[in-house]
Amino acid sequence: MLNVFTLSNGRLFQEEIESLEELSRFQPIWVDLEDPTPDEKRWVRQYFGLAIPEDAIDDDIEESARFYAEDNGELHIRTDFLMADPDEPRQVRVAFIINVSNASSLGHGVLFSIHDETVPAFRLLRMRARRMPGLLDDAKDVLLALFDGDTEYCADTLEGVYDELEGASRKVLSDNVTDDVASEVLAAIARQEDMNGRIRRNVMDTRRAVSFLMRSKMLDAEQFEDARQIQRDLDSLDSHTTFLFDKINFLMDATVGFININQNKIIKIFSVASVALLPPTLIASIYGMNFQVMPELEWKYGYVFAILAMAASALLPMWYFRRRGWLK
Known part of the structure; x- marks a missing residue:
């Protein structure tokens, strides 16, 4: 799927492209390719002069090749976005390509994003941009807004982890913790520990991407300050994930302790019976x-x-x- 986004009166408008002729009618600031077909990649190459690498969203790409700059001024950023699906939480690899060295030329000043599935942060940005005129001015603003949206999505997911752990805490601290209750609590704790770990990994990856963008010296003063604010938000999320890890360890130890108590009760019965x-x-x-x-x-x-x-x-x-x- 190929979508282009244009700015009009400070608002972001989305158009789904189904042919090269249709693509040529727009001057977008953002081109989003979701699970692109060979024809869509060819249209981008013919119209924008951009060849999308075949390994753009490969998971086994070397870490050193995830952030780099080409001689022609293109910046390549490959980062992960959180997908907090309750059934299958995971990270979605997204490749960004941006070149603002010559914003007056066709294909420059455009952000290209390539990914395999829909990313929640992208939906959040589209809703914000429609409701808040003037939020975006150029492709760099779009990229920073995507990172900011991913940060807020991680924060919202962390709130959900807090709520789930509060429910587990009430069960653990109740008067009667049976083996069935303990098994439910352990399953819930394991799910939230996995989610918390994914959030922490995503925060680290986003921090690296924003740091690379700041070091690229392509941001103006206002955008640089926005990037610094994103970094501060990521630092606060990092401290929250650390607290949640400690809380998870406490709940895990408490639950295992109650399981041991229940097992000791059974062993005590056999001990008393054997002595009697x-x-x-x-x-x-x-x-x-x-x-x-x-x-x-x-x-x-x-x-x-x-x-x-x-x-x-x-x-x-x-x-x-x-x-x-x-x-x-």
């Missing part, structure tokens, strides 16, 4: 030796006496354990 049944077992073993002098051979109440002795020897330890409170 030890005297009857000893009596039965002695009476089962069948020596000539054993009472049951000459005393008709011998077996009754043995049964009563075994019952008493079992009840006495149970009474003692109950008095000590070990059976509660």
Whole structure:
């Protein structure tokens, strides 16, 4: 899918392109290619003179090749955007290409973005730009706004992680934490730990991209200050993810502790039963030796006496354990 975005009266307008002739009618500041076809790549190459690399959004690209500048002034940025899908949270690789060395020439002053699937930060920018005239002036503003949108998306996702962990905290700190409740809490904690880790990774990647953009010396004073503000927001998110990791570790330890307590209760039952049944077992073993002098051979109440002795020897330890409170 090929979409172009143009500015008119300070507002961002989107057009879906289905042919080269249709593309030639626009002078966009942003060209977005979502899962582009070979024909769409060819249209971009013919109209803008830009050859999109085949490995633009490959996941196995070397880290050193994710941020670089070409001799012709093109900046290449490959960064990840968070996709906080509850069923399958993941990062979406997005490749940006921008050249503002000669904004008066065709194909310069245009931001190109290439990705495989829809990115939430992109939708957020389109809604903002329609509602807030004058938000964007050029391609650099679009790129900074995308990074800012990704930062806010991470912040919103962190709030969701907070809410989920609060629910898990109430379950862990309740009076009765059964094994079923503990398993639910552990599953919830594992999901939020994975989400928190992805947010932290995304914050680190966005920080690197914004830092590279600042070092490129292509931003004016106002845009440079906007980039610094994005960096400060990312730093605040980083501290929040650290706090959440500590909270997750606490909840994990508390839940595992309750599981151990429940298991110890079961082991205590077996321990008490084994100790209580030890005297009857000893009596039965002695009476089962069948020596000539054993009472049951000459005393008709011998077996009754043995049964009563075994019952008493079992009840006495149970009474003692109950008095000590070990059976509660």
